[in-house]
Amino acid sequence: MSASWSSDSLGVSTSSQPVGAWRGGKLPLTLPGLMGGLLGIGGLITLLLLWWLGTDVLASSEGFIRQFxxxxxxxxxxxxxxxxxxxxxxxxxxxxxxxxxxxxxxxxxxxxxxxxxxxxxxxxxxxxxxxxxxxxxxxxxxxxxxxxxxxxxxxxxxxxxxxxxxxxxxxxxxxxxxxxxxxxxxxxxxxxxxxxxxxxxxxxxxxxxxxxxxxxxxxxxxxxxxxxxxxxxxxxxxxxxxxxxxxxxxxxxxxxxxxxxxxxxxxxxxxxxxxxxxxxxxx
The missing domain is CATH 1.10.3720.10 (MetI-like)
Known part of the structure; x- marks a missing residue:
């Protein structure tokens, strides 16, 4: 059976070993907890800012999109x-x-x-x-x-x-x-x-x-x-x-x-x- 829904084929690693490389060095998938949390929060804040810019700042004052x-x-x-x-x-x-x-x-x-x-x-x-x-x-x-x-x-x-x-x-x-x-x-x-x-x-x-x-x-x-x-x-x-x-x-x-x-x-x-x-x- 094709394992097209398996963890490996979908990019979800089931191994605890870090994978990946950056200019010859190891790049772990999991960063230290504090740094990873800050990066995640930063990504969510960026998404919120883009939402605000698209619906408040860049939209016209009478635009329908402002309601969202x-x-x-x-x-x-x-x-x-x-x-x-x-x-x-x-x-x-x-x-x-x-x-x-x-x-x-x-x-x-x-x-x-x-x-x-x-x-x-x-x-x-x-x-x-x-x-x-x-x-x-x-x-x-x-x-x-x-x-x-x-x-x-x-x-x-x-x-x-x-x-x-x-x-x-x-x-x-x-x-x-x-x-x-x-x-x-x-x-x-x-x-x-x-x-x-x-x-x-x-x-x-x-x-x-x-x-x-x-x-x-x-x-x-x-x-x-x-x-x-x-x-x-x-x-x-x-x-x-x-x-x-x-x-x-x-x-x-x-x-x-x-x-x-x-x-x-x-x-x-x-x-x-x-x-x-x-x-x-x-x-």
């Missing part, structure tokens, strides 16, 4: 977070993301373990998996609504469909990269299949599973908003349509900003979980 400026969106976001509506929509969207990812893990991890363990199964399923994963999850929207009805169920289906492929393929790649000596040692100790799976295979592929989960979170968060624009009465996608219909453009921009903040936090949480699991496995 940070000077109106950020105060509006603070006010909305203190109000009753936006927190409800946030919780609804996060619940849908967690359910969709849960289904994707329940399906993707066992299938990935099986596909990575048996070469014939890998050969038999590879064309079907590659075909299915190239179908946009949003293209299933009309069919999902007809099958599951209006509400949360079609959203769960589309989110799980979007998230399952990076989890499945990364898990399978993790199984293929297991050290043969680990399996040989388990055999020499007369370990059962369950003991080998629980004590050798699962800890060995955990890093790949978490890498797939992080990729899945990014995909799901992108797919979620358009999914919530059809047939539901709550969620961040629904709220964007609601603000548009009310011509509340500052609220619309504040909601877009909130989506970016939540997505950033979800990715940071997945990255921290991966690093914690890697350190625990190395110890």
């Amino acid at each position: 400026s940070p000077t109106t969106a950020i105060p509006k976001l603070a006010a909305m977070l203190a109000g009753p509506d936006l927190p409800v929509h946030i919780m609804v969207s996060l619940r849908r993301v967690l359910v969709g990812l849960g289904f994707a893990l329940l399906i993707g991890v066992p299938l990935g373990l099986a596909v990575g363990s048996y070469a014939r199964l890998n050969i038999a399923t590879s064309p079907a998996f590659q075909f299915l994963r190239m179908i946009s999850p949003l293209s299933w929207m009309p069919i999902a609504v007809m099958v599951f009805g209006v509400g949360d169920n079609p959203i769960y289906f589309m989110l799980a469909f979007a998230a399952v492929w990076p989890i499945l393929l990364n898990t399978a790649e993790g199984v293929r990269r297991l050290q043969p000596s680990w399996l040989s040692l388990a055999d020499s100790l007369a370990a059962t299949r369950w003991e080998t799976l629980w004590h050798v295979i699962l800890p060995g592929v955990l890093g790949h599973v978490l890498t797939g989960l992080r990729l899945a979170i990014g995909i799901v968060w992108i797919v979620l908003v358009p999914c919530e624009m059809l047939g539901v009465s709550a969620g961040l996608g629904y709220f964007i349509l609601d603000t548009r219909d009310r011509l509340a453009y500052s609220e619309l921009m504040a909601t877009v900003l909130m989506i970016g903040i939540l997505g950033f936090m979800l990715d940071a949480g997945a990255r921290a979980l991966y690093q914690a699991a890697t350190r625990s496995h190395a110890a």
Whole structure:
């Protein structure tokens, strides 16, 4: 099976060794914590300045684009977070993301373990998996609504469909990269299949599973908003349509900003979980 969703092919290193070079010298991917944090904050401040310049400074005083400026969106976001509506929509969207990812893990991890363990199964399923994963999850929207009805169920289906492929393929790649000596040692100790799976295979592929989960979170968060624009009465996608219909453009921009903040936090949480699991496995 093509590992086109694997951590290596997507530029996510699963090794703790620094890589890269600069004029013959080593250039680690991870800078010291303080310097890395300052650079990250500097990048966010630069993005905020560009947003402000484009919507406040360079825009005409009567321009429509001024309604989307940070000077109106950020105060509006603070006010909305203190109000009753936006927190409800946030919780609804996060619940849908967690359910969709849960289904994707329940399906993707066992299938990935099986596909990575048996070469014939890998050969038999590879064309079907590659075909299915190239179908946009949003293209299933009309069919999902007809099958599951209006509400949360079609959203769960589309989110799980979007998230399952990076989890499945990364898990399978993790199984293929297991050290043969680990399996040989388990055999020499007369370990059962369950003991080998629980004590050798699962800890060995955990890093790949978490890498797939992080990729899945990014995909799901992108797919979620358009999914919530059809047939539901709550969620961040629904709220964007609601603000548009009310011509509340500052609220619309504040909601877009909130989506970016939540997505950033979800990715940071997945990255921290991966690093914690890697350190625990190395110890």
